Amino acid sequence: MQVLKPNEGKPITIYDIAREAEVSPATVSRVLTGNSNVRKEKRKKILEIIEKYNFKPNAMARGLSETKSKIIGILVADVRNPFYAELFLACEQAAKLAGYTVMLCNSLNNMEQEEYLLDQLVQQRVDAIIQIGGRVDDLVSNMEYVEKVNQVMNTIPVVVTGKLEGTKCKMVRIDSMKAMELLMEYLISLGHRDIAVVGGSDKVLSTYEKLVQYRLSLQKYHIPFDPDLISPEGTYNVESGYRLMNEMLAKGKRPTAVIAINDFAAAGVMHSVLEHGYRIPEDISVVGYDNTYISQILNPSLTTIDYNYQYYGKSLIEAAIDAIEGKGELLKLVTPGLMIRGSSGSRR
Template identity: 50%
Template structure:
C-alpha cells in the first residue's frame, strides 16, 4: 500500500473500527477501549501515518453548519423533511445549508465537495444515489473520501460507505396499508408507481407480495405497475397504461407516493370513475398533498418532526464523536381519510 493513499478511512477499515475512533486515537480527546486503541496505533506505526496538522486543527473547530442534500425540494416529502431538519438544527444552534441534486449524479458529487469545502460539521443526504438498489461504487468512494473528516448521514443505503443511516421501515409501512385494505374487504389490490431499482420501492413490493400470500390472496403481477418517475405525470401515465392493457379494474390501488396518487386519481376521473365509490386509492408519505387532494387521501405517513429531529441529533452526536447507532429505523402510522371504501 502506497504511503500517499493512507487516510483515516483506510486505517479504520483495516482496524475494523469507525473513522471517528481513529480520529479519537489521533487526538486523544476521548476514551477508546485499549483493544481498539492498540489496533489503530499499530496500523499508524505500520504505515507511518501522519495526518495533516492543519487539517486536524481545522476539523476540531465547529462551523455550526450542517449540509443537507435532497433529491428535489418540489416533492412535498423532501420539502417537509427539509423544514423539519432546519427546525431541529436551529434548535440546536446549527445553520442548515440546503442543496437539490435534481437527479444528477454529477451534482451530488459536486455538492459533497462543496459542503466539504465549506467545512460543514456534517452532511445529510435524502434521496438520489442513496435510494438506488445497487450502490454506485464510484459514489461510495466519493462518500468515503469526504467521510474521512466529515460525518455523513443518509436515508437509504450505500454498500461499503462509511455513513450513518436513518431509514423508514418500508416493509412496516406497506403492512399497515395492506392490513387496512384487506380488513375493509379488498382483495383485488394494485400497487402502482415506482421502479424496482429503487430500494424503498422494491422493499414495498416484496412486503406487498408477502401480505397477499399471508392472507391467501393470489399475487397478480399485472397489478404491480411501474412508473417512469415519482411525480404526478408518472402516476397518470401508469394508470392510463393499465387501462389500455384492459386488465380487470382492482377495487383498491396503492400509490407509491402522494404525487403518484394525484396522477392516478386524475386519470381515473378522466375515465369517468369515482373515488372511492368505484375505486379506492391510498398512498404513502402523508404530505400536505394527501390533505388537499379531493377526496382526501388515506395514507401511511411518518412523524416528520421526529424524523428530522432524529437526523439532526444523530448528526450532532457523530460530530462530537459520540458514536450514535449506525442504522436507525423510523416507523410509520396510518392516517384514515376519505379515499377508501369499505366493501361488504
Template identity: 45%
Template sequence: MEKSNVTVYDIAKEANVSPATVSRILTGNAAVSDEKRLRVKALIDKYDFKPNALARSLSKKESKTLGFILPDITNPFFSTVFLEAEKCALEAGYTMMLCDSMNNNDNESIHLKTLSEKQVDVIIIMGGRVNDVRTRTEYAEEMNKILKSTPILIVNGKMTGVKCHKIATDEEHGMIQLVEYLVSIGHSKIGLIGGRENVTSSYIKYRALEEAFRKNNLQLNKEWMIYGDYSIESGIESMKKLLKKREKPTALIAINDFVAIGAIRAANEAGLDIPKDMSITGFDDSYISEIAHPKLTTVNQNYKELGKEIINTVLDITSKKGGDTTKVIDTKLVVRDSCLSI
C-alpha cells in the same frame, strides 16, 4: 474608532496584547493573566465587541452549520422533511444550508464537495445515490473521501461500502399496514403503481407488498404492478395501462400521493367513480392528500419525529457519542375517503 468596525486585531493593539490572547479570553481560556483579562474585557465592553460567526467557529472547531442535500425541493416529501429538521436545527443552535441536486448526480457531487470545503459540521443527504438499489463504486468512493473530513448522515437510504450514520422511516411496515387495511375492508385484488425499480424506496415497498400478500394468502397479479416514477403524470399513465387490462384490481396502492392523484384523475376521466368503482391509496401523507378529492387514505411518514431524530443524530455525531448507527422511525396508516368496503 467606530464600534461596528472593531476587530480582534484592534482590541489586541489597544490592549497591548496579541490577537491570540484576545481569542483566548473570548473563548474562556484560563491561560491568561487577570490583569490582561480585565484590560481586554474593558475594551470589549467599551466597543460592544462581538466576534463574528466565522471567528467563533475557528476557535471552537465547529461551524454550527449543517448541509442538507436533497433531490427535489418541489416534492412535498423532501421539503417537509427538510422543514421539520430545520425547525429542530434552529432550536439546537444550528443553521441549515439547503442544496437541491435537481435529481442530477453531478450536482450532488458538487454539493458534497462544496459543503465539505465550507466545513459544515454534518452533511445530511436524501435521495440520489443513497437511494440506488445497487451502489455505484465511484459514488461510494466519493462519499468515503468526504467522510474523511466531514461526517455524513443518510436519510431513507444506504450505500454499500459506506459506513456512516443512517436514519429511515419504516416504509416496509407502512406498506404492510396499507395491505392489511385493504384486506380488512374486503379487498383481495390489489395493485401497486409508480416508482422506479432501481430505487430503494420503491424496492422496499414492492417487496413489502409481496410479503404482505404471502401473509394474507393473496394471489399476486404481476400485471397490476406497474413501475413508473413519482409524478402525477406517472399515475395518469399507469392507470391508463391498468384500465386496458381485461381483469382489474378492486384496490390500488400508489407509490406516493402524487401518483395516487394522477391515478384518480385518469380514472375519473375514464368514467370511474373513486372509491365506488376502485379504492386508491397514496403514501407519504403529504399536504396534497388532504386537498385531494376524495381525500387520500395514505401512510404518514412521521415527519416531526423524523426531523427531530435527524437533529438528535447530528448532536450525537458532533458530540462523538457512539459509532455508526441506524435509527428507524415508525410510520402510521391514515384512513380518509379514497377507499370503500366491498
C-alpha cells in the same frame, strides 16, 4: 472611557467591545462562550456593550478557531417535492435547538451535481452532511458515488436516509415494509383483494421493500399474486401515475384498491381513475405515501402513510450530531403511521 466610532459598514469585533469595556479580548471571548470565570460586574458591563452595539461574533472566525462550523449540510433531491421540504424544515428546527445551522443543497437527481455539492459542503467545512434522497435511494449503490462519499467521510460524517453499501454512513430510514404492511392490512380489512401498486421503480430501495412486503401480505391472506397489478418501471410524479394507471385499466385490469407509490403518483392515479368514470372511493380506493399537503389538496382527500416529519427530522439531526461526536448506532428505523382520509373505503 472611549466610545466606538459610529459603525460605518464595518462590523464591529470583539476588540472594539474589549476596548470600550476596558478589558482584554480574551475576557470578551469568555463571556461570549459562556465561560464562567469572569467577574460578575465585568460580565455585566461586557454584555451591556454587546447588546448596545448588537454585536454578533463572526461565525467564520469562530469556526476557523474551533475548526468546526456548527453547520450541518443537507443534501436533498429536490425541495420542490414537499416530502423533502417537510423533512428539511423539521431538520432545520431540530438543528436550531441543538445549536446548529443548516445549509440546504438540491441535487436534482443528478449525480454530477451531487458530487459537486458534496465538494461544496466540504469546502464549507460543515460538521456533518445529511443526504436525503438521490443516490442513497438506489437499491444497488453506485460504486463511483460510494467512492466519492468515502472520500468525503474521511473528514466529514455523512448520514443518509437510504443506504450506501461500502460506506460507513449512518442511516436513518423509514420502515417501508411496515408502511406497506399498514396499508395492506388496512385495505384487506376493508374487504379488498384486488390491490394494485402503481408508480415507482424497484431499483429504488424503499420501493423495492414495499413490493417485497406487498407480496408477503398477499401471501399472509392467501391472495394470489397478479403481476399485472404491479405497474412496470415508473417515476415518482403525477404524469407517471396517470400514465401507468391508464395502462393498467386499458389492460382490462380493474383493481378495487390502488396503492400509489407516493402522493404525486396518487394524484395521477386519481385523475386516471376519475377520467375512466370510476368513483373514488366507491368504485376504487386510492391510497398514497408521504402525507404531504398534496393529500389534502386532492379531491377526495387522500388516505396516505404519515411519517411524522418532526420526529424524522429530529432523528436525522441527532444521528448527525452523534456521528460528529463519534457515537450512536449505525441504523435507526422510523416507524410510519396511517392517515385515513376520504379516498379509501370498503369494497363494494
